[in-house]
Structure formats: structure tokens, C-alpha cells
Amino acid sequence: MSDTVETVARTSPAAVIVAIDGPSGTGKSSTSKAVAAALGLSYLDTGAQYRAITWWMLGNGVDVDDPAAVATAAAKPVIVSGTDPAAPTITVDGVDASGPIRTQEVTAGVSAVSAVPEVRTIITELQRSIAASAEKGIVVEGRDIGTTVLPDADLKIFLTASPEARAARRSGELKGVDAATTREALIKRDTADSNRKASPLAKAADAVEVDTTELTLPQVIECVVTLVEEKRAAK
Numbered sequence: 001m002s003d004t005v006e007t008v009a010r011t012s013p014a015a016v017i018v019a020i021d022g023p024s025g026t027g028k029s030s031t032s033k034a035v036a037a038a039l040g041l042s043y044l045d046t047g048a049q050y051r052a053i054t055w056w057m058l059g060n061g062v063d064v065d066d067p068a069a070v071a072t073a074a075a076k077p078v079i080v081s082g083t084d085p086a087a088p089t090i091t092v093d094g095v096d097a098s099g100p101i102r103t104q105e106v107t108a109g110v111s112a113v114s115a116v117p118e119v120r121t122i123i124t125e126l127q128r129s130i131a132a133s134a135e136k137g138i139v140v141e142g143r144d145i146g147t148t149v150l151p152d153a154d155l156k157i158f159l160t161a162s163p164e165a166r167a168a169r170r171s172g173e174l175k176g177v178d179a180a181t182t183r184e185a186l187i188k189r190d191t192a193d194s195n196r197k198a199s200p201l202a203k204a205a206d207a208v209e210v211d212t213t214e215l216t217l218p219q220v221i222e223c224v225v226t227l228v229e230e231k232r233a234a235k
């Protein structure tokens, strides 16, 4: 029996598992949190976990561009994710990392760290155990949730949006950074995430693709809530 089959078998039969993947800035976090809150589900931000391990590497003198050094250190930090969609948390060795993991330094280093197979093995196992313990079900967002982490998820969504729309959204958050610079940084990270060998950013064959370019956030949330409710009704 595979890890994934065991994971699903341990989850209550009524629990619904939702995988939301897509490139940077497509609205995965905003949508996943709101959908989980609306439906009483847990929420897991897997990007925050890769950011957390990257933050630990940077703070502990590990060269994030040296895959062998990253692999050797990968099991050292203890990462804990809180899954309440109203107040998601992330700690590293018991320290709140929610602020530091959003710095430009971490954003610039995270694709290199997340490409290391030893890192992915540890984080994937953590993600599966969190999903298995979510009694009512969970919305898990990332890059490889539908393809690798939870291939038996009840519903898989792949969010997309044009690079221009994504850059405009991110520039609204990053005061003082122009849209062109933001667009280039997004494309660079997506290219690295899509082209790595280990579990790249990809749409699962059975995922529903939602192009959010022309949709407001409430419209995307409504669309995904409807899809989850349909799956729940059919369970």
C-alpha cells in the first residue's frame, strides 16, 4: 500500500481533501484560506513550510545554492504548521517564523532549497501527516499537491492568471516595487519551480483549471466553494 493510500484511509470518510496548486500570485493562499473558513475545513500553506526551512538554512550559515549542504541539514529544523484558516501559524524550532519567511532574501532562496530532493521528502511526509489528521478535511495549497503530495485528493484545482495580473496584485502588496520588476521575479521563480527534477510545479491531469485573470477574489472563492460542495454531496 502506498503512503498516499494509507493517508486517505486514516482520514474520516466524510473528510474532504482539496488540493490547490498554481504559479506564484495566482491567489492560492487567499482562495484556500477563504474556502477552508467558509466550509469549516483546515488549511495548509505548503509554501510557508518551504520558506521556513529556507529561513532556517539562511540563519544557520547553510549555502542555499549548495544542494549537498542543504540536503545534509534538511532534517535539522523542526517545522510546525497551525492549520486554522482564520489564524494559520508556522514555527521553526518553536520560534514564530510567520514574519521572517516573507522577506525578499527568503523569497530569492526558496526555489533552490525546495528543489533539493531530501528537503521535499521531509516536507512531503509532514504535509501528508497533517492532511491525515484533519478531521473534517483540509485545503492544501502549493505547487505539487495534486500531482505528488495528495494524488488521491477529492478535488484538485489549478489556479492560473496572466503574469501581468499577478505582478499587479503583488505590486499592490510590495510598496515601492514596480510591476515590471515584480513580474520578472515571479517568472524567474515559476521557471525554477516548473523545471526542477523533483516534483515540479505542474497541473495534475485530473485538476480543474481556473483562470483568475479576469475574476475578482470573491468570484474565485465562490467558484471553488461550489466545486467542493459538489464533491462533498457526491461522497
Ligand SMILES: Nc1ncnc2c1ncn2[C@@H]1O[C@H](COP(=O)(O)OP(=O)(O)OP(=O)(O)O)[C@@H](O)[C@H]1O
Pocket: 022, 023, 024, 025, 026, 027, 028, 029, 030, 031, 047, 169, 170, 173, 212, 215, 216, 217, 218, 220
Ligand atoms: N482574483 C483576484 N483578483 C485580485 N487580486 C487577487 C485575486 N486573487 C488574489 N489576489 C491578491 O493577489 C495577491 C496574491 O495572492 P495570494 O497570496 O493568495 O497568491 P498565491 O498564489 O498564494 O501566491 P504565492 O504562491 O506567491 O504565495 C494578494 O494580495 C491577493 O489579495
Ligand SMILES: Nc1ccn([C@@H]2O[C@H](COP(=O)(O)O)[C@@H](O)[C@H]2O)c(=O)n1
Pocket: 024, 046, 047, 048, 050, 051, 110, 111, 112, 114, 115, 141, 142, 143, 144, 145, 189, 193
Ligand atoms: N508545494 C510547494 C509549495 C511551495 N514550494 C516552493 O516554495 C516557494 C514559496 O511558495 P509560496 O507559495 O509561499 O510563494 C515556491 O516558489 C516553491 O519554490 C514548493 O516547491 N512546493
